[in-house]
Structure formats: C-alpha cells, structure tokens
Amino acid sequence: AQSVTQPDIHITVSEGASLELRCNYSYGATPYLFWYVQSPGQGLQLLLKYFSGDTLVQGIKGFEAEFKRSQSSFNLRKPSVHWSDAAEYFCAVVRTSGTYKYIFGTGTRLKVLA
C-alpha cells in the first residue's frame, strides 16, 4: 500500500541554522509529491510540489526539496531558518493511478530557538 513516512516527529533548530526535514514514500510509479506547512490552529499552505522534471524544486519562503527516486525520498530543506518558520510540516503524495487519493505523512513539528 502507498504510504508516506516522516520519521522525525519533532525537530529543534537554532535561528539561522540550516534545516532538513525527511520524507520517504512508498509508491510503485512516479508519484506527485508535496510539502505543506501548518501554523498552529490554521489550515495547510502549499510550500512546493514535484510532478516531473528537475528533481530540485524551489518553493515559497525560501524552501526547496529534492526528489530522489533511488531513495524514495523528498526531503525539505532551508539554508537558514527564521523564527517564523516554527510550524508543523506535512509531506504528501498523490496517487496518480486508480482512484485519485492524497496520502499525508504524520507531520514534523519544527521548533526554532532564538
């Protein structure tokens, strides 16, 4: 069955430090991949998406992600974290064959230290 794994439930980084959030997926074909961010008590906002082509995708707020088929990963990165980046981050995959379906990971909560 298709699945998305975010192995880190919580991550704490200092402001200005680099960030990498991990996402691994299980899907036979080429998936459509997404990263969303959720501020406390709010809805989700799309950060970036990968459908095909260049495996390094740029998103909003200075985030980027790299699709690695050999590792079934789609990790999210940011070179320098700002205090306002503290939020929960969700990786998601869309199954593009059969019944269309979004599968979300369980999320990684990011804390930023001043």
Next chain:
Amino acid sequence: DGGITQSPKYLFRKEGQNVTLSCEQNLNHDAMYWYRQDPGQGLRLIYYSQIVNDFQKGDIAEGYSVSREKKESFPLTVTSAQKNPTAFYLCASTRDWHSYEQYFGPGTRLTVT
C-alpha cells in the same frame, strides 16, 4: 480575495448531538474535501466531492454526512454515531478533480464532551 472559509473556528457540543461544520469557497473550484486531523496522525479523508450534487466516502466516513447542493458550499455533519468526534476538521478544494494542488481553509476545532 479568493479562499476557503470555515466557521466557526471553535465548536463545542454535548455528546449525542449532531453538529454541522460550514465550508464555503469563492475560488470557483469544482472539487471539495473534508479531512480530520488528530495529533500524530496526519490528515485523514472523510468525504470528497468531485462536482456539485456528487460526493463520495473517504477513508473514515462512518459517523459523518455531507451535502453538495451548491458549488461553493460543502457542509459536514458530525452525527452522534461518530464515536470520537473531538478533532480538528479541515476543508479543502481543488480547481477540478484532476488538479492536485489543494487549497485549505483555516479549520474548525470541534470539542464534544
């Protein structure tokens, strides 16, 4: 500005009562979705609607009902049959059924005691 509105932000109900959560969008999107979010479990799909007057069950539809009488509106009713209704509920939409970018509302936190 176009977007999705969910109301109210917080909702409190007694056990045994049905409650309806509102979701309205002015994006002119065809498809709409309801998700339930619980801590540590990500988002789980309750119901979705590809087009007005049509809707389908998602992964956890038991104890919930929906309607889609207007393109812009997709209300969710949490019935007394839902065993654990306390959760954060998110409504989303896509331009059409074949679009993959979802737009989310701000959510409604439902507490049932």
